[in-house]
Amino acid sequence: MKLKLKIWRQKNKDAKGQFENYTIEANSHMSFLEMLDVLNEELIAKKEEPVAFEHDCREGICGTCSMVIDGQPHGPWEGTTTCQLHMRHYKDGDTIVVEPFRAKAFPVIKDLVVDRSAFDRIIEAGGFISVNTGQAQDANAIPIERDVALAAFDAATCIGCGACVAACPNASAMLFTSAKVSHLAMLPQGEVEAKQRVLNMVKQMDREGFGRCSNITACEAECPKGISIENIARMNREYLSASIGSDKSM
Amino acid sequence: MKTNSKIPPGALAEKWTQYRGTMNLVAPNNKRRIDIIVVGTGLAGASAAATLGELGYNVKAFTFHDSPRRAHSIAAQGGINAAKNYQNDGDSVYRLFYDTIKGGDYRSREANVHRLAEVSVNIIDQAVAQGVPFAREYGGLLENRSFGGVQVSRTFYARGQTGQQLLLGAYQALARQIATGSVQMYNRHEMLDVVLVDGKARGIIARNLLTGELERHSAHCVVLATGGYGNVFYLSTNAMMCNVTAAWRTVRRGALMANPCFTQIHPTCIPVSGDYQSKLTLMSESLRNDGRVWVPKKLEDAKAIREGRKTALDIAEEDRDYYLERRYPAFGNLVPRDVASRAAKIVCDEGFGVNQSGLAVYMDFTSAIERYGKSEAHLKGLHDPDAATIRELGEKVIEAKYGNLFEMYEKITGQNPYKYPMMIYPAIHYTMGGIWVDYNLETNIPGLFALGECNFSDHGANRLGASALMQGLADGYFVIPYTIGQFLSGEIRTPKIDPTTAAFAEAEQNVRDRIEQLLSIKGNQSVESFHRRLGHIMWDYCGMSRSADGLQKARQMIRELREEFYKDLFVPGDNDEYNPELEKALRVADFLEMGELMIVDAFNRNESCGGHFREEYQTEDGEALRNDEEYTYVAAWEWQDLAKDPVLHKEELVFENVELKTRSYK
The missing domain is CATH 1.20.58.100 (Fumarate reductase/succinate dehydrogenase flavoprotein-like, C-terminal domain)
Structure with missing residues (x-):
């Protein structure tokens, strides 16, 4: 199939970017990234600069790949990262628009590559359980209700890709932050420092320049791992209860 | 003698305990003055950097990723082994040790492998304390499953995402140390050389991948945790950026590369589909718990399938060759990876392959779906359920166990694996070989350590499933924090290393x-x-x-x-x-x-x-x-310049506790 691609090109973070048009011959068995590989090989053969995009595991788990495809982070398939998107979805003659994730807190590095280190700093602010190596008790010492463990797992499955931020008109990081807050707060091991955690993580999230949540729920719709906005509700409750009577939220 | 393994004396089961109790320590006030570089922040690197930071050392950690959370450890699906014996099925530290030695075809070091089995139990404790959401039973206790090459259930797992959850645990422990300042994190930095001063590893040259700037970083010692070299094969299940450069650069400076030909081919990967293909996708070994591997018995059936005239469903039960069950009745579909891979190659070479290229076999869940469906029907009190009901109930059980893997398969191939059996073929997955290290995980270059997949030490000629996560975390959390003291205790008077x-x-x-x-x-x-x-x-x-x-x-x-x-x-x-x-x-x-x-x-x-x-x-x-x-x-190779042949250094392997036998899974 012959496709038209409109791809965002931007030399570096300070340069002004623009869309460039390309045409490519793809086949339906390719993944979307393999299609971009083919495009890049063609560009290199013409001694032109290839399109910079980030990717690594190519099986939907590392969270490295990003890009907005026809207005949707990770493209049109539900519950899928860009690397899992296959060209079967497209037909001859289609035009595809490819842009980087856009958010103030995710500055563009080059073309489709953005800086998502703000997420690391949110985790550093409190997204952990304070247990040094060697301090742990036997793993079966505290039974955890199966449903609770499963719910914690569902929250923990976030891959930190940033699609939630890219999908949100406010560029809010509430889904990402709340997934980690929920994962740890639901488990007895994480409950001990739950209050401090939520206050610190939310503070850092605001400091990074992410927007507020206004319940649009685009984050949940675009999340490749199906992280639920229930996590946001849980984080709001956690935050509220941690703030009341606490001087730590100030 | 370049390959002195420094295995401590004593009985096998006592070695590590005794050694740990007598090795040199670095006092807290001295730890504060010592700098350590850790390169790579996957399971081994992140757990090492976090733990060394907790101990009070000044750690500088490096990753070429945009975040430590992206390391390829994250892609491990199936699980992590530990000799907990929670299932009361006869497991023990010795049995895990024995299975690993045997699985590795008697080409690994007894002392290292026993230590690995010993600390395996601590890893699970640590991970649970960090909030790793392992699968649990209804009683709230941890659940286990079985993997290839063993007859007990000792694998802990978090759905099909065990590597992800363990890496996030280590990443979060690392993040905590970054926040306290004990670890300085360098994202998007790639190590391109190691620096030796008076024969000791004292620093690295790293390229800042955003600016191209070459940076000098100095420390009292250097720890490599940079993963395997499977991408030398171009197509592999490794992530695209996995590479050998950091490790190879130390080999260029004199480190020995051990058993590089020991590479693991994983039997259950999605077959290659075209020339444009960039990487292969693994289907977890856990699927072999319930999937039966087969090809048609008749060449003409295989040909008809390849030409699209028949599908798997057209082949009658008696015309299917469940070749693993036939050749290896004792272990059946759960033979180790090397055995299963080779068996697949043999049937495909003989012309029984089932996709267009002839390089694929079936993995079929029909029997498991029926078995689970009947048991579910029984639980629900349904008498005489029809076949459709059984199938529906059975598919639900399979979905709960492997849902995300089935989904992944369907996304890539466009075929529904509940209806048609999966097509699989072996692919490069892991490298057992790696930088030569002694019992302290120190290379032949003093002050240079290697952990996880980038060393050679524990898996011999073949790694058992669910043991890579175990080794990475064992090295990082529970081995290097002790053994690094053997080197650093001699460095407490060494001032900061000057990078100029x-x-x-x-x-x-x-x-x-x-x-x-x-x-x-x-x-x-x-x-x-x-x-x-x-x-x-x-x-x-x-x-x-x-x-x-x-x-x-x-x-x-x-x-x-x-x-x-x-x-x-x-x-x-x-x-x-x-x-x-x-x-x-x-x-x-x-x-x-x-x-x-x-x-x-x-x-x-x-x-x-x-x-x-x-x-x-x-x-x-x-x-x-x-x-x-x-x-x-162990074949430990010293690299010369390109014109000369590499020099072989042999480390004889001494087996005092295990009798060398022909490995049989029949």
Whole structure:
């Protein structure tokens, strides 16, 4: 199939970017990234600069790949990262628009590559359980209700890709932050420092320049791992209860 | 003697405890003055950096990813082994030790493997305390499942995402140390050389991948946790950026590379579909708990399937050859990876392959769906349920166990694996070989340590499923924090290492020259095209089966390819910018040397063992034929310059506790 691609090109973070048009011959068995590989090989053969995009595991788990495809982070398939998107979805003659994730807190590095280190700093602010190596008790010492463990797992499955931020008109990081807050707060091991955690993580999230949540729920719709906005509700409750009577939220 | 393993004295089960109790320590006030560089932040690197930071050392950690959470450890699906014996099925530290030694085809060190089995139980405790959401039973206790090559259930898992959850646990522990300032994190930095001062590892040269700037970083010692070299084959299940460069650069400076020909081919990957393909996708080994592997019994059926005239569903039960169950009745579909991979290759070579290319076999869940469906119906009190009901109930159980894997399969292939059996074929997955280390995980270069997949130490010639996560975390959390003291206790009077000395300047210049060389070729072929060609050579001649003739031919081909690379490579862009093509060029240049060393090693090892199958050495029924007389050793290679042959150093393997037997899973 012959496709038209409109791809965002931007030399570096300070340069002004623009869309460039390309045409490519793809086949339906390719993944979307393999299609971009083919495009890049063609560009290199013409001694032109290839399109910079980030990717690594190519099986939907590392969270490295990003890009907005026809207005949707990770493209049109539900519950899928860009690397899992296959060209079967497209037909001859289609035009595809490819842009980087856009958010103030995710500055563009080059073309489709953005800086998502703000997420690391949110985790550093409190997204952990304070247990040094060697301090742990036997793993079966505290039974955890199966449903609770499963719910914690569902929250923990976030891959930190940033699609939630890219999908949100406010560029809010509430889904990402709340997934980690929920994962740890639901488990007895994480409950001990739950209050401090939520206050610190939310503070850092605001400091990074992410927007507020206004319940649009685009984050949940675009999340490749199906992280639920229930996590946001849980984080709001956690935050509220941690703030009341606490001087730590100030 | 370059390969002194420094195995402590004493009975096997007492060695680690006694050694730990008597080894040298570094006092807290001295730890504060000591700097440690950790390169790589996957399971081994992140757990090491976090733990060393907790202990009070000054740690500088490096990753070429944008975040430590992206490391390839995250892709491990199936699980992590530990000798907890929570299932009361006869497991023990000794049994895990024994299974690992046997699974590795008797080519690993007893003392290291026993230590691994001992600390395996601590890993699970630590991970649960960190909030890793392992699967649990209704009573709230941890659940286990079984993996290839063992007869107990000792694998802990978090749905199909165990690696992800364990890495996030280690990443979060690391994040906590970054916040306290005990670890300084350098994202998007790639190590391109190690710096030796007076023979000791004292620093690295790292390229800032955003700006291209070459940075000198100094420390009292350097810990490598940079993963395996599976991408030398181009197509593998490794993530795209996995590479050998950091490890290879230490080999170029004198570190020994051990058993590089021991590479693991994973039997259950999605088959190759076209020339444009960039990587292969693994289907977790856990699927072999419930999937039955088969091909048609009749050649004409296989042909009809390949030509699209028949599907799997058209083949009657009696016309299916469940060849693993037939050949290995004791272990059946759960034979170790090397055995399962080779068996698949044999049936496909004989013409029974079931996809267009003829390189695929079926993995079928019908029996499991029926079994689970009946049991569910019984639980629900349904008498005489019809076949459709049983199937529906059974599919639900399969979905709960493997849902995300089935979904992944369908996304990639466009075929529904509940209806049609999966098609699978072996692919490169892991490398058992790696940098040679002693019992302290220290290389032959003092002050240079290697952890996780990048060392060679624990898996011999074949790694058992769910043991990579175990080894990475064992090394990082529970081994290096102790053993590093053996070296550092002698360094407490060493002042901060000065990065302005001649050794650093020389190393930096070396890197600068390499980059300049690659950029100045200005030829016509892309890095990717060279990598793909290298991969073909490696897969064809140094893959699932190897022969002396083929290996000799391949060595010549690699040398010619390398020559062409330095004459006709084209790298777009410049050094002083974000330039992924330049990053790849540096990595492929090193793969072109590593590949040759693998071939040299495979040629030297005149036996078949584990993942290394030499066609000349097999039994009458096609099983691997080991040669314990002559090859019970670790082949540790010293790299010379390109014109000379590498020098072999042998570390004889001494088995005091395990009797060497022909591995049988029949």
